[in-house]
Amino acid sequence: MEPWAKAVTGLTLLALLAFVSRFVVQGVLFHFIRLWRRAMPAQGWAPILLHDHVLVRIAKIVPSVVVQLGTPWVEHLPANASKAIVNVATALTVYHVVRVVATLLSEVNDAHDRHDGPKLTQTNSIKSYVQLGKLVAYIVGALLIAAAIMDRSPLLLLSGLGAMSAVLMLVFKDTILSFVAGVQIGSNDMMRVGDWIEMPQVGADGFVVDIALHTVKVQNWDKTITTIPTWKLMSDSFKNWRGMFESGGRRIRRAINIDASTVHLLTPEQKQHLSQVALLKDYWNERDGLLCVPNGGDPGQDTGCTPIAAHQVSNLHAFKAYAYAYLMAHPRISKAPGMLLLVRTMQPAENGIPLELYCFTSTTAWVEYEGIQGDVFDHLIGVLPQFGLALFQRSSDFGSRQIAQALRHHD
The missing domain is CATH 2.30.30.60 (SH3 type barrels.)
Structure with missing residues (x-):
């Protein structure tokens, strides 16, 4: 055979060997890995490192390695052609290695999202780290591929990139900032x-x-x-809002605006009437002419009460005690330690006297929370008349004109 015919024949056989070697290696890998999986259930990192997608990517490295190692053995192949083929095969090997790394990182991220793997930190996202790892692998792979094709040392390319560091910092500014932010968010x-x-x-x-x-x-x-x-x-x-969900309770902090003109000291008849209210019996203990009204606070602690002279108790104070007792008796209001339960009067303003309820529900579900909050305030607003109190409501201009006309008509 002519020398050129021997070279072509050698390259053809080498290409055929490279093509077949991929499927042979892939079949061998799958065969032994499946036997190993049946003999010993995979645990830890094994399901990720030995995933089928990773094995397929590893098998794709073999053809370029075969060409890279076998080209020098092809007879009568010109030195320049042999060198060019080896360089291209080296570049393809680097490319497939980078693809293996990228596939492995993707499998790690997928295993994390599925809550698989060796006790990974499931609560934190690792997608930013995976993406950064892929970016680094692609950059390093691109440098090695370029060096292999140009038949130059990668260090020469890196020295050229060092001179362009200012430009690279500008191009990758957002990437660097985002990575640092992602590390701080994850670590904290x-x-x-x-x-x-x-x-x-x-x-x-x-x-x-x-x-x-x-x-x-x-x-x-x-x-x-x-x-x-x-x-x-x-x-x-x-x-x-994660802390709210982890605590198991959702805060209610809303005020009822009381009309200041309806606040007054209780008469003996009103005291007698309110003493029959079931929720107030456990909180109003008359002793030597004093009434004990609860302070409120943490239901898990003994907060005691403030004694007040019976003739000094107002209907607003009585209603505040009733509201506290109602919250303590409500089954959907949390009484756990650390869940503050408080009923307090705020500074009077142009919209009346705010009576604020501060407590926590025993659920964090939004719909249930709104239902509990609505029930509490519906009930308290409904019992206001029993204490001689009324909500503050700004009168309309139309109502004022009606009152003025009625007064003129009366005159």
């Missing part, structure tokens, strides 16, 4: 996927659905998606 456990956060400055109010390297996606209550740059979560403040 500031936010997780599934947390409810509020960030009014960017219009975000809802659950975190994705934490990536560059962005964090929040699904708002109206089902829209707000995309926040990751670095912005460190430069601006945001509210995380």
Whole structure:
């Protein structure tokens, strides 16, 4: 055979060997891995490192390695052609190695999202770290591929990149800031996927659905998606409601505005009437002309009460004691230690005297919380007349004109 014919034949056989070797190696890997899985259930990192997708990617490395190692053995192949083929095969080997690393990182992220793997930190998202790892792998792979094709040392390319460091810092500014922010968010456990956060400055109010390297996606209550740059979560403040869900109670802090003109000291008849109210019997203990009205506070602690002279008790104070007793008796109001329960009068204002209720429900579900809160205030507003009290309500201009006309007509 002519020398050129021998070279072509050698390259053809080498290509055929490279093509067949991939499927042979892939079959051998799958065969032994399946035998190993049947003999010993995979635990820890094994299901990730030995995933079928990773094995397929590893098998794709073999053809380029075969060509890279077998080309020098092809007879009568010109040196320049042999060198070019080896360089291209080396570049393909690097490319497939990078793909293996990227696939492995993707499998790690998927295992984390499925709550698999060796006791990974399931509460924190690792997607930003995975994306950064892929970016580094792609950059290193691109440098090695370029060096292999140009037949130059990668160190020469790295020295050239060092001279362009200022440009690279400008190009990857957001990536660097986002990565640093992601590390701080993860290490300080500031936010997780599934947390409810509020960030009014960017219009975000809802659950975190994705934490990536560059962005964090929040699904708002109206089902829209707000995309926040990751670095912005460190430069601006945001509210995380996770603590509320973990505590098991949701705060009620709302006031009833009492008409100041209806507040007065109790008459003997009113005292006699209120003494028959079931919820007040345990809190009003008349001793030597004194009435004991509870202070409120933490239901898990003994807060005692404040003795008040019987002739000095107002209907507002009696209603405050009733509201506290009602909250203590309510089955859906939390009495756990640390859950403050308080009924207090605030500073009188132009809208009356605010009577504020401060307590926590025994559930964090929004719909149930609103139902409990509505029931509490519906009941308390309904019993106001029994204490001789009324809600403050600003009269309308039309009502004022009616009163004025009635007075003129009377005159």
